[in-house]
Amino acid sequence: MMRKRMLEESVLSRRNFIIGGSLATTAVLAGCGQQQAASTVQPVSGIQLYTVRDAMAEDMAGTLARIAEIGYGEVEFAGYFDKSPAEVKAILSDNGLAAPSTHVGHDVIRDNPMPAIEAGAEVGHEWLVLNWLAPDQRETIDQYKRWAEVMNRFGEQAKAAGMKAAWHNHDFELMAIDGTVPLDVLIDECDPDLVKFELDLFWAQKAGTDIPALLARDPDRFVMCHVKDMDQSGNMADVGTGVMDFRSLLASDVSRFQHFFIERDDAPQPFETAAVGHATLETILQTVGGQHAR
Structure with a gap:
């Protein structure tokens, strides 16, 4: 109980800072109101x-249980940690959490996707997301074209099981190889009916991408968003405490995203990161008129 009270006091203190000064929490309204009205x-x-x-x-x-106590309604998995799909589903149910998405390794997607597809269907995921490409798999544009073929096949397999496939970006997909941006190749080569994208704001910013322009190119392809913050040195920060201007990054197309996931890869205090990020994200979603699960 004392730990919970201390966490709540910390969050309230950080929330006051966030609401008073953070770019992330106060600035989304201007560009989003009209689009939110049209969003279902x-x-x-x-x-x-x-x-x-x-x-x-x-x-x-x-x-x-702690994630649910903080107030989150959804989680995105990055492994089941030796739990069976049935056990994972039961834990989610016990805590009133939905898990619309899970990350899946590129080697699994390429070489043996069916166990992941079957597990995802049992847990109840909607999205199966390629999480990362190893360096030796992303050296050339031709490799990205082959990965688009892999993802199209995976998308067909996921669809047959009642789910959907998506690709999660890092910075390298947005850095040109011989004058061509790999993400452009993926968008062009992946079947839009089979493969969507999960936009990681931190990595897109790290690559120097014009994020609103990227979203405007084909907004219906970007269905999920990793909301991540950056400090002045270009490193990751708790969402709401860094320099990311979420107004300019999200305002024009925020209503196109179906799911928003806070993330920090290197969180020194993960549950504080989760709590501060939740306070920030709730303010963003309230600003755009979203309904929030509790």
């Missing part, structure tokens, strides 16, 4: 569980 998607605050991966490995049930 009611966003819910979510977190990518990679943020709390060490706690998940030690105690999944306890970790998800």
